[in-house]
Amino acid sequence: MIPEIGHILLIITFVSSFIQAIFWIITLGSKNTVNLIILQKFAVTNFILISSSFSILLYSFIISDFSLLIVTNNSHSLKPLIYKISGLWGNHEGSLMLWALILSFFTYLISRNKSQISFKLLSSILGVQTLILFSFLAFILFTSNPFERLEIPPLDGKGLNPLLQDPGLAFHPPILYLGYVGLSVSFSFAVAALITGEINQIWARQIRPWITIAWSALTLGIALGSWWAYYELGWGGWWFWDPVENASFMPWLIATALLHSVRLLETRLILVSWTVLLAILGFSFSLLGTFIVRSGLLTSVHAFATDPSRGIFILIILTIATGVPLILYAIRSSDLYTEKKIEFNVFSKETALLINNLFLSTATLTILIGTLYPLFLDAFNGEKISIGPAYYNATFAPIMAPVILIMAIAPFLNWGTKISNNLSKKILFIIFITLLGALLLSMIKGATLFSIICGSLSIWLFSGVLINFISQTKLNNLKKGKFRSWLKQLINNNLGMHIAHLGVAVFLAGVTGEQFFKTEINGRKNIGDIIKIGDRSLKFDDVKFEDGPNYKSEMAIFTLSKNNNLIDTLKPEKRFYPVQQNQTTEAAILSEFFGDTYLVLGDGNKEIGWSVRLYYNPLVSWIWGGACLMALGGITSIFRNRKTKSNIIIRNTV
Amino acid sequence: MKPKYRRLVIITLIITILGIATQLILMALKDNIIYFYSPNDLKLKYGETKNIKNKIRIGGLVLEDSVIIENNKTTFIITDRIHQIKVYFDGSLPDLFREGQGIIAEGTFIKNNLIASQVLAKHDENYMPPEVAEALKKNGVWQGDIKQ
Incomplete structure (x- = not known):
């Protein structure tokens, strides 16, 4: 009975969002502000309805109600609670429910907006959000109903695929969805601007936190996925340029470009229509990503069981959600805003941000071509191909290198025509540090040309961010004032940007270490054997056979020590899940600041020993550390005081 | 300016x-x-000599009783039930690698054997790589939809 209530609630939301969308379209030209209040009420209602429906589904997972098909297929009574919960979004139907929940939550948040934004614009934003919600609810109800019942409920569930019983699944999809859905908000802002013809600095100021939230969530979500793929074997490591990975990376790149172009719009009122276009494309790419993941058209390491009919449905949504706004864009963009003829120098923030956008969108294009080219070739002559990391190393990397070069310098350029003080001095200093760093890098054993280039870019950015941070921050204020006001001042002084750019530098350092300096040892070892890694030694102590909550485990115990001082115990493990008749290999990873020791237990027994695989990955955790810094930077910049920014505008335009 | x-x-x-x-x-x-072939397609295209310089991908099922793992080096046979290719692999196998499972091996040919640099299986046991499914269907050995 309870699941039926959930289903009915979902149908009611579907109808209510339909009515709301119709209402919005009818009242589009009206000047009556009551209409906005009605739309706001709808937004609250939809959110309450969907969260109730979602809670009911969640409840079914928690109590393991196996009369529901989705629970039977993805849960098991013996599973730990957290995996019962994450089982909800570990599958297609449930993940769409999560999508709809986040979407209606964001719509509700926008509806509460009490700022200077005009009621016409706000109504249209809510209207577009509702249309998106309506299409997703239609998708859920017609192709992927999570409340489908089984006539005869089984005694127990089939269990979630053991590989997915992982903290990675608990957090990676929801955070990524937060990003995707966040981009739907900037999409709605853009479409609403096209409909109402209203776009200005207030628009830019209102859209920016949403882009920042979406971007930070995407960054974090991708990083989590990357980390998960790194410790799970056979998923291609931290980044594989797999279509599913690209599907999340393209919206990220667009969001990055958007984050920078909206800054130009906000302060200088240029790139207006380009920003609108990016905001539309950001969401299109999110939908394209969902389509790629769910349709199964492209071969991916991360693919799950797929269903072509669902793919077609998403393709229809994608076509409408991209096509209609683009037609609207073609008609309306020219009379959106007459750009002021502002003057700026070659060495100005404007130029740097323009170049940033140009390169980022070109980089997105190369990934798009690499991801979709196999599809085209298959359609044209039936040849099956795949495009791997080599393609992206040859296209994406050289296009992004200039972005890094400019990223270090751009923050201390001025807006407009006045060249900033000491510019050449600062650049010379960065060059000096970078050359010094490159020299040191080239002395490392095994350094290649590309490793030196990659490492130098990181050093270049590190020194740029550092100089910039020091020159813009008055550290002596800390002694005089209170910590809080000092922090506030820092945040208003682009602290978020500094942190995010620092994150890129940290990330690049990690990439350099992992890509160019990792080592591998490999062989058959028995209890008592010792493996040497540099000045450390790894001793094979024991193998234990134990029972886990829902699996049987074969666990090896190794001790890592240096000069007879114990550093840590490593326990690589093989697990056998009887319910699914599956075996998984759990690598033992010792993550340290300067690198990871990554140990994998293979087959074997006491007579012949076990096959053991050992990797040392220098600086690898910096990859995710860097990504976390980027996300942190994004979140920090949301707290910027907006009033200070308008002062900047006045100063610059006078 | x-x-x-x-x-x-x-x-x-x-x-x-x-x-x-x-x-x-x-x-x-x-x-x-990187081109993708089933063992039979590869035979039709290149004959028995398999004189291929570039990296390629071979997709099919892991032949039952063909997997030998020794010192982390794996030897197994990929089949599309018509033709088969021997694969050598010196790396970590994915967890869902097992006999009868659809997989993809990527590597280069040396003396008619594939020296794989990567072996890919999927996240989901019900999942069959689309190329493998299509290759099997084409050769008439498709065992029906694996998905329930």
Whole structure:
């Protein structure tokens, strides 16, 4: 009975969002502000309805109600609670429910907006959000109903695929969805601007936190996925340029470009229509990503069981959600805003941000071509191909290198025509540090040309961010004032940007270490054997056979020590899940600041020993550390005081 | 910079960058494409000699009782139930690698055997790589939909 209530609630939301969308379209030209209040009420209602429906589904997972098909297929009574919960979004139907929940939550948040934004614009934003919600609810109800019942409920569930019983699944999809859905908000802002013809600095100021939230969530979500793929074997490591990975990376790149172009719009009122276009494309790419993941058209390491009919449905949504706004864009963009003829120098923030956008969108294009080219070739002559990391190393990397070069310098350029003080001095200093760093890098054993280039870019950015941070921050204020006001001042002084750019530098350092300096040892070892890694030694102590909550485990115990001082115990493990008749290999990873020791237990027994695989990955955790810094930077910049920014505008335009 | 010149500079810049990007993409596509074959397709295309220099991908099922693992080095046979290819692999196998499972091996040919640099299986036990499914269907050995 309870699941039926959930289903009915979902149908009611579907109808209510339909009515709301119709209402919005009818009242589009009206000047009556009551209409906005009605739309706001709808937004609250939809959110309450969907969260109730979602809670009911969640409840079914928690109590393991196996009369529901989705629970039977993805849960098991013996599973730990957290995996019962994450089982909800570990599958297609449930993940769409999560999508709809986040979407209606964001719509509700926008509806509460009490700022200077005009009621016409706000109504249209809510209207577009509702249309998106309506299409997703239609998708859920017609192709992927999570409340489908089984006539005869089984005694127990089939269990979630053991590989997915992982903290990675608990957090990676929801955070990524937060990003995707966040981009739907900037999409709605853009479409609403096209409909109402209203776009200005207030628009830019209102859209920016949403882009920042979406971007930070995407960054974090991708990083989590990357980390998960790194410790799970056979998923291609931290980044594989797999279509599913690209599907999340393209919206990220667009969001990055958007984050920078909206800054130009906000302060200088240029790139207006380009920003609108990016905001539309950001969401299109999110939908394209969902389509790629769910349709199964492209071969991916991360693919799950797929269903072509669902793919077609998403393709229809994608076509409408991209096509209609683009037609609207073609008609309306020219009379959106007459750009002021502002003057700026070659060495100005404007130029740097323009170049940033140009390169980022070109980089997105190369990934798009690499991801979709196999599809085209298959359609044209039936040849099956795949495009791997080599393609992206040859296209994406050289296009992004200039972005890094400019990223270090751009923050201390001025807006407009006045060249900033000491510019050449600062650049010379960065060059000096970078050359010094490159020299040191080239002395490392095994350094290649590309490793030196990659490492130098990181050093270049590190020194740029550092100089910039020091020159813009008055550290002596800390002694005089209170910590809080000092922090506030820092945040208003682009602290978020500094942190995010620092994150890129940290990330690049990690990439350099992992890509160019990792080592591998490999062989058959028995209890008592010792493996040497540099000045450390790894001793094979024991193998234990134990029972886990829902699996049987074969666990090896190794001790890592240096000069007879114990550093840590490593326990690589093989697990056998009887319910699914599956075996998984759990690598033992010792993550340290300067690198990871990554140990994998293979087959074997006491007579012949076990096959053991050992990797040392220098600086690898910096990859995710860097990504976390980027996300942190994004979140920090949301707290910027907006009033200070308008002062900047006045100063610059006078 | 005057707006008139600025527009010129920006357009030149855009064209240059797009030009360079196109060039990079074309070069990369020429050199870095990996073709996918089923064992039978490969035989039809290259005959028995398999004189292929580039990296390729072979997809099919892991033949039952063909897997030998010794010192982390794996030998197994990929089959599409018509033709088969022996694969050598010196790396970590994915967890869902097992006999009868659809997999993809990527590598280069040396003396009629595939020296794989990567073996890919999927996240989901119900999942069959689309190329493998299609290759099996084409050869008439498809065992019906694996998905329940």
